[in-house]
Amino acid sequence: MGNATRLARLLALAMGVLGAGIVFTGIGEAQDRVGLKSLRGDLGLEDTNPPPGLTRQETPADGMFSRAYRQQPPLIPHRIEGYQISKDYNQCMTCHDWPAHLKAGAPKVSETHYSDREGNRLDKISGTRFFCTACHVPQADAKPLVTNTFQNATEVK
Ligand code: HEC
Ligand code: HEC
Structure with a gap:
């Protein structure tokens, strides 16, 4: 490879790096403008965040x-890592089924969860409600990354 070509390649590389730097600075500024914050907060790179709680949200x-x-599926107030829901087994129901919920001290699934789509009352959880996490999600008390003006149904009344 001739010296001239090598120089040209080096130059192109340097411009590429410079260009990327400019783009990244641009993103940083845009984030400042919309009030976006990193999940690690204001902690410096050397510092470690305290670990999240182990058992509870x-x-x-x-x-x-x-x-x-009113009709919202209630949010799950506990962690669900490791609770298995497969075709044949639903670990949530070991605590939320009737009458197991009494011993577990957990709220029973809603009565609506024991009706199939034709309205027949069943003894077991309905297939339409089997995959709990399609509707119920755990939520942490996380501050929104982007501010928004959402109001719940009681606030808009
Ligand atoms: C070991 C027992 C146990 C298991 C397993 C369990 N839960 Fe719970 N769940 C509870 C208890 C107890 C509460 C009551 C709130 C509390 O103390 O955290 C609760 C509360 C809830 C609530 C809130 C109900 C309301 O009226 O606000 C939802 C929704 C829920 N669980 C869904 C689930 C789902 C979905 C799963 C499976 C992924 C699951 N739970 C697995 C014990 C359990
Ligand atoms: C198709 C969506 C959907 C699925 C799937 C679903 N739920 Fe629900 N769930 C709801 C809605 C909506 C409500 C509140 C209205 C009601 O009572 O039907 C609710 C209510 C509940 C409640 C509160 C009951 C009460 O009386 O306050 C619990 C506990 C619960 N669900 C647990 C579960 C569990 C465990 C599963 C999985 C076996 C599950 N749900 C599957 C939508 C769903």
């Missing part, structure tokens, strides 16, 4: 997230 003082509107 971070819930409000009364222990539950209230529903934003």
Whole structure:
């Protein structure tokens, strides 16, 4: 390879790096403008965040997230890592089925969860409600990364 070609390649590489730098600075500025924050907060790179709680979601003082509107599937106030839901087994129901819920001290699934789509009342959880996490999600008391003006059903009244 001739010296001239090598120089040209080096130059192109340097411009590439410079260019990328400019693009990244641009993104940083845009993030500042919309108020975006990194998940690690204001901690420096050398510092370590405190670990999240092991057994519970971070819930409000009364222990539950209230529903934003009446028909909302309630948010799960506990962690669900490791709770298996497969075709044949639903670990959630070991605590939320009737009458197992009494011993577990957990709320029973809603009565609606024991009706099939034709309205027949069943003894077991309905197939339409089997995959709990299609509707119920755990939530941490996380501050929104981007500010928004969402109001729940009681606030807009
Ligand atoms: C070991 C027992 C146990 C298991 C397993 C369990 N839960 Fe719970 N769940 C509870 C208890 C106890 C509560 C009551 C709130 C609390 O103390 O955290 C609760 C509360 C809830 C609530 C809130 C109900 C309301 O009215 O606000 C939902 C939704 C829920 N669980 C869904 C699930 C789902 C989905 C799974 C499976 C992925 C699951 N749970 C597995 C014990 C359990
Ligand atoms: C298709 C969506 C959907 C699925 C799937 C679903 N749920 Fe629900 N769940 C809801 C809705 C909506 C409500 C609140 C309205 C109601 O009572 O039907 C609710 C209510 C609940 C409640 C509160 C009951 C009460 O009386 O306050 C619990 C506990 C619960 N669900 C657990 C579960 C579990 C465990 C599963 C999985 C076996 C599950 N749900 C599957 C939508 C769903």
